Amino acid sequence: MSAEPPAGPHVLVLGGTTEARRLAEALTAGPAATAAPFPFRVTTSLAGRVAAPVLPPGGVRIGGFGGPEGLAAWIAEHGVTHLVDATHPFAERMSFNAARAAALTGVPLLALRRPGWTPGPGDDWTFASDLDGAAALLPGLGVGRVFLTTGRTGLHAFAHLTEPWFLVRSVDPPAGPVPPRLEVLLDRGPFTLADERGLLARHRIDLLVTKDSGGSATAPKLTAAREAGVPVLVVRRPPVPEGIPEAGTAAAAADWLYAAAG
Secondary structure, eight states, X not given: OOOOOOOOOEEEEEOOSHHHHHHHHHHHSOHHHHTOSSOOEEEEEEOOOSSSOOOOSSEEEESOOSHHHHHHHHHHHTTOOEEEEOSOTTOHHHHHHHHHHXXXXXXXXXXXXXXXXXXXXXXOEEEESSHXXXXXXXXXXXXXXXXXXXXGGGGGGGTTOOSSEEEEEESSOOOSSOOSSEEEEEOOSOXXXXXXXXXXXXXXXXXXXXXXXXXXXXXXXXXXXXXXTOOEEEEOOOOOOTTOOEESSHHHHHHHHHHHHO
């Protein structure tokens, strides 16, 4: 019996984003499909906040690690050779934990972040540094019907605002403190430009609040707002931890991994 080929490098992808799934797809496609020099073993970790997530190829684990020390222990126990933080650009705590775990284990870490959005001609954008800042700015903008697309877990920042009416769209119902005047649409994207035009008109939205998540999947709402003359309140994304290299696409992240492991 011939011996099995040695296992390739083991990449742990902290996922939950389109980019994380695309990276897992690229790395598990195999050298024959990608002209890569060797295969990777890939495990994607999902936070477990969505009830029925779309699972990427390769290994998958769901749930937290128990802080940076727990993540470091998992990395050591499972022979992880490379770590990719491909979480949402606003998952600041997880990014900190990844940086700390990489420092504890000596495993190389890459942050995979799709580029942020930039306003174009016809856009009326106001920027806030965080969710609390956005909530503080909102009363002064003179609006009454707000499409709040900052995620169901951040609604507590707006819970004290009693005057505006808020529309929230999410895959799962929100929990915890929420604004008193709130309507929830349970739906899963991606949403087309026609979808977003219809939503803004149907609900008479006069302000869009969003995080600078970047990417094309959720950008149609910005185009629809521009066309309708609806102003946008944009929450800036937190910076990547200092000293951590970044890639803007799954392809660039794969190139970094092959170079780091070669």
